[in-house]
Amino acid sequence: MKQLTLVEQITTQLEKSIVEGVYRSGDRLPPERVLAETLEVSRPSLRNALKALAAKGILRSRQGGGHYVTDLLTRSMADPLLEMLGQHPDAREDVLEFRSLLEGACAYYAALRATDADRSNLEKTFSALEDSMIDADQEKESQADLAFHIAIAEASHNLVLLHTMRGMFSLIRNNIHTNIDDLYHNDVTGVCLYKQHQQILDAILTRDPEKARAAAEKHIMFVQETFKDIELNQLRSERAKRRMKEWQW
Structure with a gap:
């Protein structure tokens, strides 16, 4: 079985939170600092995971305004x-x-x-x-x-x-x-x-x-x-x- 990279692990964990309804369509994710501390990961790794989710269309980011869950699921x-x-x-x-x-x-x-x-x-x-x-x-x-x-x-x-x-x-x-x-x-x-x-x-x-x-x-x-x-x-x-x-x- 392929060993997931740290970024992939973070991405999977965030996807799970969205699927389970922790974060809903339109919800703003916690600030990067808070999210990184919660997941116990570095902010650079977290940012790469957020970029991966944005590329999938699951998240959208606003300049200086945080990261939001899109309506992809619904x-x-x-x-x-x-x-x-x-x-x-x-x-x-x-x-x-x-x-x-x-x-x-x-x-x-x-x-x-x-x-x-x-x-x-x-x-x-x-x-x-x-x-x-x-x-x-x-x-x-x-x-x-x-x-x-x-x-x-x-x-x-x-x-x-x-x-x-x-x-x-x-x-x-x-x-x-x-x-x-x-x-x-x-x-x-x-x-x-x-x-x-x-x-x-x-x-x-x-x-x-x-x-x-x-x-x-x-x-x-x-x-x-x-x-x-x-x-x-x-x-x-x-x-x-x-x-x-x-x-x-």
């Missing part, structure tokens, strides 16, 4: 089509079906694998979601909702699931924001949504993977069924209005 999922799908009403059902599969799997593995640090992060993000619901701040709630689900993906310790969630960030964010807005406009209280998220969290914290997956899927199913009811009520309302017009003749 670029293929940041297609304009996904942006349109996230905003197109006719695609909402498809996005919800996708979320059910993805988030159900994330919750399942999070219940199996969450560390103490993961569990603490989940409780923190859930608390932020709870605060946003109390404040009835829909923008804040949609952001907190997404952060909670990203935290679940992180706790799954499945790199493909994690990067899929992060890669589909804009699509899922738009879906959550639109859903919350429409639900509140149709008098669906946050109490139901709060309880559903609480059930997901409790199942993960009690390490019950099947219950966690079921709770995540049940949450999406509730949103799906609610929108079907809303659409049916809208159709009935429009039908009644048309009848009223006919009677006026």
Whole structure:
């Protein structure tokens, strides 16, 4: 087996940190001095490793502004089509079906694998979601909702699931924001949504993977069924209005 040079070892270690989600797309790496001390390597060796990562398109450097992780890992999922799908009403059902599969799997593995640090992060993000619901701040709630689900993906310790969630960030964010807005406009209280998220969290914290997956899927199913009811009520309302017009003749 080929013996890796020091620069190759540093490059591999940094790549691992990026793949594992320690450094995310858009994140700025620590200053070279701090990074070199953390990795216990010389700054010249570190600089060569950073140049190698930049050549691969994994990092981009700014003159005097540090080194940043590019969107290389998520670029293929940041297609304009996904942006349109996230905003197109006719695609909402498809996005919800996708979320059910993805988030159900994330919750399942999070219940199996969450560390103490993961569990603490989940409780923190859930608390932020709870605060946003109390404040009835829909923008804040949609952001907190997404952060909670990203935290679940992180706790799954499945790199493909994690990067899929992060890669589909804009699509899922738009879906959550639109859903919350429409639900509140149709008098669906946050109490139901709060309880559903609480059930997901409790199942993960009690390490019950099947219950966690079921709770995540049940949450999406509730949103799906609610929108079907809303659409049916809208159709009935429009039908009644048309009848009223006919009677006026």
